[in-house]
Amino acid sequence: MSREPLPLTALPAPELLSVVIPARDAAALLPRQLAALGRQDYPGRWEVVVADNGSTDDTAATALRWADRLPNLRVVAAPARTGINHARNSGAVTARGDVLVFCDADDTATPGWLRAMARAAGTAHLVGGYPAPYTTANHHARSWRTPQPRDRLPVALDYLPFAMGCSLGVRTDVFHALGGFDESYAGGGDEVEFCWRALLADYTLAYAPDAVMRYHQREHLGPLVRQAYGYGNGDAHLMRDFRAHGLPAITPATAARTWLQLLRRLPELTDRERAGRWCYDAAFRVGRLNGSIRYRVPCL
Secondary structure, eight states, rough: OOOOOOOOOOOOOOOOOEEEEESSSTTTTHHHHHHHHHHHHOOEEEEEEEEESSSSSSSSHHHTTTTTSSSEEEEOOOOOSSSSHHHHHHHHOOOOEEEEEOOTTTEEETHHHHHHHHHHHHTOOOOEEEEEEEOOOGGGGGSSSSSOOOOOOEEEETTTTOHHHHGGEEEEEHHHHHSSSSSTTOOHHHHHHHHHHHHHHHOOOOEEEEEEEEEEEOOOOHHHHHHHHHHHHHHHHHHHHHGGOOOOOHHHHHHHHHHHHHHHGGGGGGGGGHHHHHHHHHHHHHHHHHHHHHHSOOOO
16 A cells, blocks of 8 residues: 655755766766756756766766856766765765755756756655656657656555656755665665655655656667666565565565566567567566565565
């Protein structure tokens, strides 16, 4: 049974926003996001922190080229541990703002994104924007994943809502009270775990529908399959950590129906548009299977 978000609480308007961008080998993609941030219409004070997670390309140098076009932009090194949560935590530690706003290097913020995130940050401890899916070349990829709901935050595993890490804001004092992101999560469940932990600690989470982040869909099967596998593995990790807090179990009957449906959908592999969706769903299920073994929980 899902739990409803807690009532929103009036909070002070942010005095300084810190936009934190975790990045690894993102030199080719990062300029698009930085250019989008340069077009923000937010009138308040803000800064940009790029956390370089041990890149082997020119990610850091690429980011610094934008220092004269973005407010107080700086790059922090985060090579100690590979993973998006380590990069997020490293960036947050050096941030000076009273509100942290996280986004990804391979997406692009719409002009009103930061303004909408700031406005919502005055209503709740955590906020999440809307990830609008887009592709640059392969239009078939738009159907490979189910888009997030437009009128609300997504709910994972029929339990609690969460904000996607590509558009997630949190009060800085709350971030530190929670101990930041759990760095044992990598490739799936990372932002879900953070939001759920916050909600279970009685912090509030609000949706900012006007904070639209253009979320770049994976357009090739290899990256798509790796992403889906990570998400499935992450679900099992979440099941291990939150089943004692009321996360509903996945019944054997439900798991069996899901795998049977996947087998029945095998003919989709002959259709170019639907093949990607089948591959995504299959990789996701295999990730759950692996996670069930790894974390010793039933999450099939």
